[in-house]
Amino acid sequence: MFTRHYISALVLGTVLSGCASHANTAPATPGATAAAKSTAENATVTVKPNPAELADFNAWKTGFRAKALTKGIKAAVFDRAFDGVTLSQQVIKLDGSQAEFTRQIWDYLDTATSSTRVSTGREKAQALASTLKAIEARYQVDAKVILSVWGMETNYGSYRGNTSTIAGLATLAFEGRRRDFAEQQLLAALQILQSGDITPERMKGSWAGAMGHTQFMPTSYLEYAQDFTGDGKRDIWSDDPTDALASTAAYLKRFGWQHNAPWGVEVSLPKGFDYANADQNNRQPVSTWRAQGVTTITGQPLPDFGDAAILVPAGAHGPTFAIFNNFRVIRRYNNATSYAMAVGHLADKIAGGGEFVAKWPRAERALSRNEKIELQRQLTARGFDTQGADGVIGPNTISAIRGYQQSRNQVADGYASASLLEQLR
């Protein structure tokens, strides 16, 4: 879960760590699956830093130690935490890597909600039935969603990450690209150690600082982690996932989870629907959508779970959804739309649901990052300003695409397709 667009904010599946962001900031890493994460972490060989780098790292450490002590970290806690910690070239390499090709949302969802992941989720639901029931009762968060987050973040605990949290965050802080963020997380990690919840040796996780079964960042841990087992320790790292699952429930609850309400439902849009209204931020009462002729995909009246937005993740030629409050709550865990869809869809499948009814436009190929940059430049050159060309299809680009489509009397779904790029060339 997480914070910020702190790692490259690709909209779909990058190979970075996911996690629980902390309040008020956008999640860190969009849509990484546990498998992708594991592959990324295992893909590099550890290289020893050179002596000059080590000297610089030690100088940073000395400065940071003084800072930590003024923040109330005891010298003995700091020194024990940093005992043997050195610069990790692997973390530097992973931090610098950026995916050139992003996956289409259907490919991402295929992997994220695979039959294996669904069946494992059902096995876990049975094996942990009484624990999940108790957690659901206390936090009023649906067990299937807690299971789904667990499945997405670490494949139900099987890829929790093996990087020392202190070493990983120290490397990111030293490297400097996101020093303030990394130092803030590092201070939180030291506070956790000082509290006695965990030892430095056991405090492990992804290279970017996310820890435990459901990948909490240290600041999120401090705020939301729970001791559900009642042993006095909030242990999200142990083989027993109980505390981690309760912590996830507490986090979702804190951000407004509505018990027994869906993340969204697949819908059918009426002929002539104005796709300019299909915007995640355009939340309207269900009655408004009903009046426009939006129904469920089976033609039933749209269910009412409060204000809804229309989501068209693959444009006008793929499945379309009405999304409710819980969709936004999932995005507090990881801000990517693809991630929120995957959590919701996997949860529904674990509970017995099937695939979406409408077909994805599987013949559409994904644009590379360079092609997205080209698309943004072409749109801007034609007077449809994308507010920069960063290769990330965000709200400004979608809005520019819509403007272009409207100017051509095309269906203004805002979808960045290869055929659109062809048109612009």
Ligand SMILES: [Ca+2]
């Ligand atoms: Ca505990």
